[in-house]
Amino acid sequence: MPLTEQEKSELKARARQLRQDIVDVTVWSGGAHIGGALSSADLMVALYFKYARVRPQEPEWPDRDRIILSKGHSGVGLAAVLALKGYFPRDLLRQFNHFKSPFGMHLDGNKVKGVDASTGSLGHGLPISVGLALGARFQKQTWRVYCLLGDGECNEGAIWESAMSAAHFKLDRVTAIVDRNRLMIDGATEQVMALEPFAEKWRAFGWHVIEIDGHDFDAIGRAIEKAHATAGQPTVIVANTIKGRGVDFMENQVKWHYGSMDSALADKAKQSIARMS
Amino acid sequence: MPEVTGTTWTVYDANTMTQTEIYGRVLCELAEQEPLLIGMTGDLSKSTKIGIFEEKYPQRFINVGIAEQNLMGVAAGLAKAGMRPVVSTMSIFASMRAGEQLRTDICYQNLDVKIIATHGGVSFGHAGTTHHATEDLSITRALANLTVIVPADGIETANALRAAMKIRGPVYIRLGRGFEPTHYQSEDYGFEIGKAVPISDGTDLTIICCGIAVYHAAEAARVLKESDGLSVRVLNVHTIKPIDEDAILRAVRETRRILTVEEHNVIGGLGTAVADVIAASGKGCAFTKVGLPDCFSEIGYPEDLYAYYKLDANGIIEKVRELMGKEFEPDEDWEDEV
Ligand SMILES: Cc1ncc(C[n+]2csc(CCOP(=O)(O)OP(=O)(O)O)c2C)c(N)n1
Numbered sequence: 270m271p272l273t274e275q276e277k278s279e280l281k282a283r284a285r286q287l288r289q290d291i292v293d294v295t296v297w298s299g300g301a302h303i304g305g306a307l308s309s310a311d312l313m314v315a316l317y318f319k320y321a322r323v324r325p326q327e328p329e330w331p332d333r334d335r336i337i338l339s340k341g342h343s344g345v346g347l348a349a350v351l352a353l354k355g356y357f358p359r360d361l362l363r364q365f366n367h368f369k370s371p372f373g374m375h376l377d378g379n380k381v382k383g384v385d386a387s388t389g390s391l392g393h394g395l396p397i398s399v400g401l402a403l404g405a406r407f408q409k410q411t412w413r414v415y416c417l418l419g420d421g422e423c424n425e426g427a428i429w430e431s432a433m434s435a436a437h438f439k440l441d442r443v444t445a446i447v448d449r450n451r452l453m454i455d456g457a458t459e460q461v462m463a464l465e466p467f468a469e470k471w472r473a474f475g476w477h478v479i480e481i482d483g484h485d486f487d488a489i490g491r492a493i494e495k496a497h498a499t500a501g502q503p504t505v506i507v508a509n510t511i512k513g514r515g516v517d518f519m520e521n522q523v524k525w526h527y528g529s530m531d532s533a534l535a536d537k538a539k540q541s542i543a544r545m546s
Numbered sequence: 547m548p549e550v551t552g553t554t555w556t557v558y559d560a561n562t563m564t565q566t567e568i569y570g571r572v573l574c575e576l577a578e579q580e581p582l583l584i585g586m587t588g589d590l591s592k593s594t595k596i597g598i599f600e601e602k603y604p605q606r607f608i609n610v611g612i613a614e615q616n617l618m619g620v621a622a623g624l625a626k627a628g629m630r631p632v633v634s635t636m637s638i639f640a641s642m643r644a645g646e647q648l649r650t651d652i653c654y655q656n657l658d659v660k661i662i663a664t665h666g667g668v669s670f671g672h673a674g675t676t677h678h679a680t681e682d683l684s685i686t687r688a689l690a691n692l693t694v695i696v697p698a699d700g701i702e703t704a705n706a707l708r709a710a711m712k713i714r715g716p717v718y719i720r721l722g723r724g725f726e727p728t729h730y731q732s733e734d735y736g737f738e739i740g741k742a743v744p745i746s747d748g749t750d751l752t753i754i755c756c757g758i759a760v761y762h763a764a765e766a767a768r769v770l771k772e773s774d775g776l777s778v779r780v781l782n783v784h785t786i787k788p789i790d791e792d793a794i795l796r797a798v799r800e801t802r803r804i805l806t807v808e809e810h811n812v813i814g815g816l817g818t819a820v821a822d823v824i825a826a827s828g829k830g831c832a833f834t835k836v837g838l839p840d841c842f843s844e845i846g847y848p849e850d851l852y853a854y855y856k857l858d859a860n861g862i863i864e865k866v867r868e869l870m871g872k873e874f875e876p877d878e879d880w881e882d883e884v
Contacts, residue, residue, distance in 0.1 A: 455590070
């Protein structure tokens with residue numbers, strides 16, 4: 270079912286809030302991987318507030334869908350969306366990166382409620398997702414696995430090893446979403462290590478591929494529903510996004526992969542987010 | 547390779563540049579002398595500071611993207627083709643993600659690849675445990691053919707890198723994130739791979755340390771002299787392998803109390819290497835290893851973590867006092883052996 274206008278405007282409001290929260294945590298933590306957290310914010314909101322079956326009051330609910338942040342450096346975005354969803358109070362995030370805090374840049378699944386895998390070393394999330402989906406199948410369970418990947422992350426061999434296995438095992442309950450923001454740390458993906466023809470690579474590996482605008486909730490919704498309707502094959506959603514999306518001075522700026530902000534800059538960032546349609 | 551006669555690095559540079567920036571510059575200097583030197587990374591040109599070399603020698607630089615296994619494999623191929631690759635990535639990825647490539651492609655084939663592993667220990671503590679490397683010394687120490695060096699600061703990094711380029715074969719140089727305090731004032735203190743550097747002389751106890759612990763141990767020794775009247779020897783054992791057995795056994799013999807300090811799990815790193823030497827000698831001494839007590843580190847800024855795991859001067863002082871109270875078997879039979 271397509272999203273209603275009402276749902277769409279709610280998701281947009283959530284996404285705006287999430288982006289504001291990401292800015293706050295970046296200030297509190299002294300620095301964070303903000304660019305990639307902002308590019309994937311709409312995707313995260315769509316999963317947590319619409320499509321994934323999760324229970325913030327029961328984070329270990331056995332039948333929950335699993336959400337694996339393979340691009341674990343977006344921990345700032347994941348922590349903020351989990352707080353927004355009610356897994357824990359937002360104020361806990363003031364401790365982000367601080368001594369003995371449960372929250373570091375890359376989230377620890379044993380310390381932070383709602384985090385299904387401790388990621389941060391790139392290329393680990395998709396293999397774990399394959400294992401989760403196989404485990405669910407063995408136990409005749411119907412929950413799904415969503416795995417958010419960075420595009421730069423797709424340089425890693427382990428991504429393609431697991432891509433091959435997900436198709437081989439016909440894991441139609443795995444939905445990978447690639448945050449295709451076209452930037453990594455040292456520059457543009459196509460300059461550092463070219464990924465194109467990217468969608469064709471996934472197709473050649475046996476995946477059902479959907480390319481969308483990763484900031485358009487209609488498109489995100491349609492893609493996820495198509496993934497749900499696909500049998501016998503895993504789906505990858507190549508979500509074209511803008512790194513730093515929502516903060517005008519960060520958009521498409523490679524240097525905002527990781528950064529810190531003082532309160533004045535944070536104010537500017539928030540004003541920019543408030544202007545988003 | 548001709549003798550390098552570049553600039554020398556002093557405390558002035560160390561105070562204006564990070565440890566990693568210094569290595570970037572030294573690499574440029576070495577590249578002038580060694581046309582086959584080639585720099586490599588995996589999307590961490592900026593973070594490791596090998597980007598300084600990349601800027602100067604874009605044609606002699608390879609960025610393989612986020613693909614550490616490929617990085618080490620390609621380095622092996624380059625070395626086999628006669629090049630002299632210097633590879634830089636974070637310690638966790640160099641030693642673990644590409645661990646088998648490091649072992650089988652590089653060390654087993656005894657190839658001339660230098661690995662500059664940054665963000666070692668808990669120097670990137672706030673990044674979280676996925677980015678801590680507190681096992682890498684244990685792993686790399688067990689790789690035959692590999693020389694393992696943990697410089698105390700940027701100046702020692704310059705020395706280590708130059709010395710590493712003078713030998714053919716794999717070398718693993720483990721750095722911090724770059725912002726660590728500086729111990730050395732200048733390069734002229736006689737750096738030699740495999741030779742411990744005395745920081746202070748003493749007869750009551752020896753602190754054997756490497757990396758950031760050198761700065762803190764030196765400070766601890768100064769304080770202990772004044773406050774406790776203790777004569778503490780500090781040895782900078784920058785080369786974990788091959789380790790300086792003579793210096794260790796001399797310390798055992800002359801001080802009979804040994805404290806090892808390292809930014810690493812207490813299993814398998816410097817402390818274990820020292821314990822191996824002592825055990826094989828048949829000599830007894832009071833002995834304590836300071837490091838992470840076989841746990842994954844807490845999250846936090848490195849200074850907080852150094853304090854928590856007793857790796858800073860205060861922590862070392864506390865551990866020295868404990869060790870001074872420990873018993874050991876007297877043994878008068880040294881003369882013929884050491
Ligand atoms: C195995 C591994 N190698 C290197 C890194 C360091 N690193 C962190 S983020 C990053 C770039 C990621 O780029 P991309 O996947 O495109 O993420 P995004 O642009 O969405 O933030 C790198 C190289 C890492 N975390 N893990």
